[in-house]
Every structure is written in C-alpha cells, then in structure tokens.
Amino acid sequence: MLALSNIAIQFGGEYLFRNVSFQVSPHDRIGVVGSNGAGKTTLMRILANVVAPDEGIVQKAKYVSVGYLPQEAQHSYGRALVDEVSTAFENVKEIERNLEELHQEMETTSPHDEKFLELVELQGEFQHKLEALDAYSIQSKVEKVLMGLGFTVKDFSRDCEEFSGGWQMRIALAKLLLLNPSLLLLDEPTNHLDLESLQWLEEYLHSYEGAIMLISHDRAFLDNMTKRTLALINHRLEDYAGNYSFYERESVLRKELLVSAFNNQQQKLKQTEEFIERFRYKATKARQVQSRIKQMEKIDIIEIEDDEEEIHFQFTPAKSSGAVVMELQNIAKSYGDNHVLSHINCMIERGDRIAFVGMNGAGKSTLARIIAGEEMMNSGKRIIGHNASISYFAQHQADELNFQKTVYQSVEEISVGDSMTRLRTMLGCFLFHGEDVEKKVGVLSGGEKSRLALVRMLLHPSNFLILDEPTNHLDMRSKKVLQDALINFEGSYIIVSHDRFFLDPLVNKVIEVKNHSITTYLGNISSYIEKKKSEQVAAATQQKPVNETSGISRQEQKRLEAEERQRKYTLTKHLKEQVPQIEKKIAVKEKRKKECELLMASSDFYDNAERVKTISLEYKNIGYELHTLYASWETLNEEMEKILQSAEK
16 A cells, blocks of 8 residues: 655754655554654654655555544634534535536526537446545544544534644544544654543544554554554664563563674674784785675674663652641632533542542633632632642643753752752653753743643642643653652642553542542543443443432333433424424435436447436435435434433433
C-alpha cells in the first residue's frame, strides 16, 4: 500500500534519522514511539507528503489516500460547525451539484435529441456513485461523529470561530474520520479529549477499515489501538510486532543482544588495531596489515544508545493535614446564564487520591479552581481543613512566569534549601537538559512553559495537590517520574486527567462531573470504567437494579413494572404510531425504486425517449423522497429513545 525505502532527513547538518525502511499494509495498526526530538512527527509528515526526505524513496499506490491530523490543527472559521465538518463529503456535494445541473439540462432537452440519451447515461452514473458513497446517510454520519467527539446538538449551528483550540482539534479530527482515508495518520489525537470521547474514539477506530498510524504519549491508548510499533532510536528505526507493552519488553531483550554484539565487535576491533600497530612498519606483514585496515573500513560499527539515568524525585516534605482536608457545602457556580455547578457537596479526607472525570465543559476545571481557591463560587461554603496547605497546577499558570528569567532561575527562586544538583535533576525529569536550563522563559514553547510551571508547583511544600491535566506535555519517561513521585506522596491530591494508565495506580476515588453535579465512585479508573459500562448495559436493556432490601413483594413489584410500562407507552404512543406509517411509505418507495431500476436496465428502455425522461425524473425524485423518509424515521426513533431515557431518571 505504501513503502519507505532508505529514507533520511537532516536538520542543521545532522541526521535526524537515516536508512529508514518499512511498509504499511492495508489494515495495519501502528504506534510510532521514541524520545522527544527523535523524529516521530517528521516521519509522519513525510508519510503525509508535507515534508520531503533528503534521501530515499516514498512509494504510494495510486488508490491510496492519506489523511493527517497534526498536533496543532488549523483553526476553522466562516462556517457553522455541521457545515464545516460536512466539507469532508465535498466529493458527494460535487456529484449532487452536477446531478442537479444535469436535471435542469434534461428538462430543457427534447427526449428525441441524441444528447438526451447521453444525459440519461450520465444521470445513471451519478446515481450509482451517490449510492456507492452512501450519500443519503451523510447527515447521520456527521452527527454521529460530532456527538461521539463531545459536541452537542446546540453546537451544530455555532460558527467554528467560537470554539477554542482543543475543540478546533476535534473539528479537524471529525473531518478526517469522515474523509475515511486509506491511511490515517494521527499525531497526539487524545491531547484534548475527555475520557468519554477518548473511549468513543477507540471504539470508532477499532472498526476503521483502513490502516492507522499514531503518535501518542497515552500508553493505554497505544496498547489498546496498536498491533505493531515503530521505534525511532539513535537515528534508526526498529520494527516490533506488538503494541507498546510488547515493545517495552522486547526492546530490553534486543538491547541485551545488541550490547553483547557491541562488546564482541569492540574486542575484535581492539585485536585488529593492536595487530596493525604492532606490524605497521614490518615489510613482511605489510600485505596483512593493509588487508586488516580495509576490513576495518568496511565494518558497520554497532552503536548503542546511552542508558538513560534512572531519575527519581521526592516531594518537599510538608506538615500533615487534619483528617478532613476540605469540605464543600452546597457549592453553585454560574457564568451568566450558563449554570456549571449546582448543589455540590463533597468532603475530601486525608489520604484521598481523587481523579476528576467528565466531558469537556462539564465543570471539572471549574470545580478544581474553586477547591484551589482560584475561583469564586456564586453560593455555598468552601471550608479548608486543619493545617491543609494547597498547591495548584493548571495549564494557564505558564502565563504567570517571569519571561525575563532563565529556566533555572525560575525554579531556584521558589526552592527551599534545594541544591543546584537537585534542581537540575528535577528539571531533567521534565525534559530540560544541559543548556536548556539557561534559556530565557520568554523563548520557550507553550509546552515547555507548562512543564516549567509544573516543576515550580512540585517544589512548593504542601500536603494537598490539585493538578489539572499535568501530563499533557510530558513524554512517557517524564510521566513515569511524576507517577512514581505521586505514588510515594504522603498527602492528598486531586488530578483532572483522561490518561488512564497514568491514573490507575494513583487514585482511590473517581469523581464524575456531569449535569451540574458530581457522583463519587470508589476505586481506580479501571473500576470506574467497568461500573459505567455496567450502567450503560442496564440502561440499554431498560433494566433497573432491584433493591433486595426494599421489602417489596413480588406481586407489588409486578404492579409497579406494569405501571412503568404503561407510562412509557403513553409517552411514546404518538411517536410509535408514526413509525409504521413512515416504514410503509419507505417500503412503497423502495419497491418503486427497484421497478424503475429494472426498467432502466432493460435493453429496450432507451427506445422510447419520452419514457426515458419520465422514468429518469421519477427515479431522481424517489431518491430525494427516500432520503427525507429515512431522516424522519431516524428522528422519530431518536425522540423515542430520549423520552425513554428521561423516563428512566
């Protein structure tokens, strides 16, 4: 399908990678991994034909289409959301426009004209193309993807300019998924997704028919989505026949074999060099010496990547808090007419390790800011527990850094008795190496500033941490360092994140923010996901758990169930009456459509020009009518589903 042969690219005279060769097959699921700066994004940009390699060949079959989602998606503007995303079907729109122009021309062309028969043939081709592209279900496809990525029906008519950067990425992702390319290239697609949207994306991609290649620092996403791993290591590429966890295990074994081969080669080279030096000036050995020199020149020197030093850090010790760290009583928060939180009651106790989850915009970050004291509530009480000291991190805190200071000065000014070595080690944990620590804050990228703000926060002594998306700009290694430190942290914390692998060993409670309120689940993220799945299954089968201790007799239970069935029947009666009527109309139209197709396929059909015109126009109108009927049928069923769901609550 697509192949790279001996690809190389360099920046500033140094090779980023070279001699890279691999093939992508039609149904591949590939993860691209490597340290920051190894060239993962550059490799993907070469595949997307955004960047040309300095050396090597990229071969792509003519039938292969490539779709690319970069880390920073371009902003969309000038259209309503649903119209912008529908541009993914521009080929369908173009066919429909051509078909409409053709119909107008047919109406003004005599059936006896030879040109009319040509128009009829073209009409048939366009109709077949539309059917092959499933054109009549475009609207439902667009709505399905937008809803899955977290947009609401109210968002559909909003102008794209109104959406923030994270939602802009979702718009770009929605268009790309609907384009349905042969090869889907995704560079950090999960960065701006909440847990619910992330799970939807996984399910969608599992049934994707084309090949997928992705870059991600979300280990759970990589493990769930990939069956092959391409690792960029030491300017070369290694291919592993498994997901990220497989790569981790296998790479250790390969490294051991490589080190063994390296040591053997170094031993042989040393022996050869000693022979050359010993007999270099001895005439009787001149031929052998020259032979050994030529052999050494032809040897491919084995290179091994420097072992990364195992880095750990510990939080600055702080006094222990009281048994209750914080209590929220009847908290409410609104922004104008937008009610975000209502009647929030929550007690955070010493030792609580809590994950905040929920859809973007549900109020997770707002609640975190209220708890941190960064945001005022409209009503309610926020009671800080005895001896509770709070440290808060959020992405926007990067804007509060002093841009004139160096990276090192920024952490030195808030450290308490920390040595230069510890501060440099701490910065190294979060990807500030060597001369990076002397850079001015003002020249750092957004991600670098965010990491620096995180380091400053972690150096501050406290017993209650509030972390809002702390892993967004961290690589695998930095996440592991932070994760280990949090496991050993003696205080309490709240983490707003969708990174399941990061959260799972850390949290003992999950608080879901939804519909202006909160629900607490005991256990880690995996436990929460399983409970949510069970709830969804129960809702789908319209079964409510029976309270065995309620004391309700079997007869009484049957009466209540009958009343519930009657109530649902009454609510949906008018809709259920309409559905069979529409289905009957659909059946009639579909039958007539097939009859028209049989007539149009007969050998003598084109002998009668008037009949050709009549049947062709009827066939076109049936297509439009069926499209409307299908849409009405879907709308009625969706309304029934909504009524039944609301009745369950």
